[in-house]
Amino acid sequence: MSLQGREIRIIGAGIAGLTAAIALAQRGARVTVQERAPELGEVGAGLQLSPNAMRVLQALGLGQRIRADSLPIQAVRLRDLSGAEVVRIPMADGGADKPFRMMHRARLIEVLAGAARQAGARIELAQDVTELPQVPLLIGADGLRSRVRVALNGREVPFFTGQTAWRALIDSHDDLPETQIFMGPGRHLVTYPLAGGLRNFVAVLERYDWQEEGWSYPDDPANLRAAFAGFGEPVTGWLEKVTQTNVWGLFRHEVARNWQDGQRVLIGDAAHATLPFMAQGACMGIEDAWILADCLSAEPDQSRALKRYEELRKPRCSRIVQAANDNARNYHLTGARRLLGHSALRLAGRLAPGRLLSRFDWIYSYDPTRVVS
Numbered sequence: 001m002s003l004q005g006r007e008i009r010i011i012g013a014g015i016a017g018l019t020a021a022i023a024l025a026q027r028g029a030r031v032t033v034q035e036r037a038p039e040l041g042e043v044g045a046g047l048q049l050s051p052n053a054m055r056v057l058q059a060l061g062l063g064q065r066i067r068a069d070s071l072p073i074q075a076v077r078l079r080d081l082s083g084a085e086v087v088r089i090p091m092a093d094g095g096a097d098k099p100f101r102m103m104h105r106a107r108l109i110e111v112l113a114g115a116a117r118q119a120g121a122r123i124e125l126a127q128d129v130t131e132l133p134q135v136p137l138l139i140g141a142d143g144l145r146s147r148v149r150v151a152l153n154g155r156e157v158p159f160f161t162g163q164t165a166w167r168a169l170i171d172s173h174d175d176l177p178e179t180q181i182f183m184g185p186g187r188h189l190v191t192y193p194l195a196g197g198l199r200n201f202v203a204v205l206e207r208y209d210w211q212e213e214g215w216s217y218p219d220d221p222a223n224l225r226a227a228f229a230g231f232g233e234p235v236t237g238w239l240e241k242v243t244q245t246n247v248w249g250l251f252r253h254e255v256a257r258n259w260q261d262g263q264r265v266l267i268g269d270a271a272h273a274t275l276p277f278m279a280q281g282a283c284m285g286i287e288d289a290w291i292l293a294d295c296l297s298a299e300p301d302q303s304r305a306l307k308r309y310e311e312l313r314k315p316r317c318s319r320i321v322q323a324a325n326d327n328a329r330n331y332h333l334t335g336a337r338r339l340l341g342h343s344a345l346r347l348a349g350r351l352a353p354g355r356l357l358s359r360f361d362w363i364y365s366y367d368p369t370r371v372v373s
Contacts, residue, residue: 004028016268016285017141046200146270
């Protein structure tokens with residue numbers, strides 16, 4: 001069913017909000033996106049797009065543009081803090097139907113915004129929405145501090161995990177299209193290349209002094225280097241090249257209790273903010289956008305459509321969020337548990353490397369474009 005002429009307002013022009021704008025406008029809806037920031041963009045950082053999200057982007061007609069501005073992930077390589085390999089997990093075995101990509105967030109936002117406008121959506125910048133508008137359908141894609149979520153659930157207090165994270169980019173022209181994870185006691189560092197000769201870093205340290213939540217807090221790169229001073233090459237060489245970095249505290253948010261009330265609905269981080277240890281934050285928002293649009297197209301009664309969307313999304317997103325919580329512990333093992341864990345990974349990598357990836361088939365084989373139909 002077409003959404004021709006349906007008036008829809010989206011609060012937030014991040015990845016989830018812009019993807020929803022494309023999906024809804026392509027189905028004929030009159031979409032307005034209101035964004036608080038004076039210009040579109042993201043803090044300089046990369047992200048990983050797994051097959052579940054890529055299926056949506058391809059269905060929206062963006063596959064070619066995404067591939068042109070991203071790199072394939074051929075493997076995930078886990079190393080210890082010395083740099084010695086623990087296990088290499090090949091990611092290319094799925095072939096063209098299971099693409100894993102690495103991309104700069106700012107470039108993805110640029111691609112999504114262009115496609116949203118091309119589909120007919122209107123994007124209004126510098127719009128600080130303090131009072132929620134009374135419109136036929138309001139989509140809250142307004143992130144961690146979502147006003148729409150507060151309206152649906154009341155005020156909630158997230159839990160500080162005792163972990164602090166840094167993000168950084170450096171110029172790097174190596175040709176290894178892999179995600180590498182360096183694991184040490186109480187800390188780990190994830191890094192991967194991006195198109196355009198860049199390398200992205202996310203470094204996480206267990207540190208119980210409270211940190212602000214959010215990506216926009218600059219820090220002295222010397223603090224990042226000091227936190228990972230015990231790591232070997234190539235980490236120390238890479239970190240010497242860092243000239244600016246952002247730091248923030250990692251907070252655990254509960255998946256929203258109420259996602260919709262028949263007129264207002266949550267997508268993306270507003271519904272299910274997650275720790276970054278499964279690389280699924282952006283992917284879940286992309287999934288949300290398509291499935292919400294499909295539910296609205298399939299069911300003429302808006303209340304029933306939004307209820308169906310919530311029923312489809314909440315169990316899956318809750319499971320992914322829990323998997324990310326579990327990985328936070330797995331990367332930071334200490335003492336005997338660390339030795340046993342790394343030995344088990346090495347053995348699994350020798351005997352059945354494919355099984356290490358297949359544990360997450362329930363994430364990567366999921367096809368959002370087929371869920372509703």
